[in-house]
Amino acid sequence: MIEWGKDSCRERAFFCSGPDPGAANVILGAPMDFSASFRPGARFGPEALRRMSYNLEDYSLQLGKSLADLDFYDGGDLFLPPGNVPRSLDIIERAVEQLLARGQRPFILGGDHLVTLPCLRAFTRHYPGLTLVHLDAHADLREEWLGETLSHATVVGTAARTLPLGEIWQFGIRSATREEHQFALERTHLYPFDFFRPLQQVLAQLGGPLYITLDIDVLDPAYAPGTGTPEAGGIPPRELLAGLELLAQSEVVGFDLVELIPDDPGDISAALGAKILREALLLFGKQP
Ligand SMILES: [Mn+2]
Structure with a gap:
């Protein structure tokens, strides 16, 4: 007789997800791409991350940790009314709010990058002055x-x-308008082009709690072509993962991964995205 469960059948969940919705860490899909300015399709990102997660080991050779030891639950994707941006944002905000109110740590999967706004609305209520790493x-x-x-x-x-955000640290940025550049000089800490090296230099100044928003297009399109607005000249995956490992020295309370469009041959981008998500869970996952 088949014993149903994660060993006998593949549920539509990020692999190794436990069965308990009350887990300390919760993956939540926000499949909204209504605000994409160029290529749409990020609504299929979360589903692709789950599909490609079965290609991975639960153990991370780099971190020496296993997802099997982490208390986490994949809550699936939110139902969002197509084309209705304000209502969709409201639904995402309420879902994240609920998780935070229960003391759970959300890992949100976009979706286009606008899904980060409702996440930050909920987060800044719980953590006024929250530091943002972008x-x-x-x-x-x-x-x-x-x-x-x-x-x-x-x-x-x-x-x-x-929002009542604290400091904003931007890394890997290589595209902006003159006005955006000016705003960054006044309001954010902008470290263009690179991630690991500048982060190493400023790590001690990054006060927690910290929220990380990761647009997959920070990576070079050679590594992650499946994204809405590819921009040449990006960082390689090893630099990203090494930087995330550094960030784990701070108190990271929230994480999102956005702008993955799984339309590239061989699922290159989703395979990389799933690995990034595994490492993020292992690095930033809350211990119960
Ligand atoms: Mn981007």
Whole structure:
């Protein structure tokens, strides 16, 4: 007789996910890509991360830790009304709020980058003055994009202008308008082009608690071509993973991975994304 469970059948969940919705760490898919300015399809990101997770070991050779020892639950994807940005953002915010109120640590999967805004709305209520670490090819500091203030191109700017955020640290950025650059000089700590080396130099200044938002396009399109607005000249995966390992020395309370569009041949980007998510869970996962 088949014993149903994660050993006998593959549920539609990130692999090794435990069965308990009350777990200390919860993966939550926010499959919204209504604000994409170029290529859509990030709504299929979370599903692809789960599919490609079965290709991985639960053990991380780099970290010497196993997902089998982590208390986490994959809550699946939120139902979001297609095309309705405000309602979708509201649903995401309420879901994240609920997890935080229960003392659970959310790991949110986009979706386009706008999904980070409702996450930060909930997080800054629980952690006023929260430090934001923003890994991205793009500064995302615009005031509006084609007249829209709610866009993946405005997300960090809108968060900075409207939420009680603390310091904002931006790494790997290699695309911005003159206005965004000026805003960054006034409001954020902008470390363009690289991640690991500048992070090493400023790590001691990064006060927790800390929220990490990771746009997969911070990586070079050679490694992660499956994304909405690919930008040449990015960092390699090893640099990203080494930097995340450094960040684990601070108190990381939230993490999101956004802008993955699993439409590239061989699932190159989703395979890398799933590995990044495994390492993020192991590095930033809360102990019960
Ligand atoms: Mn980006």
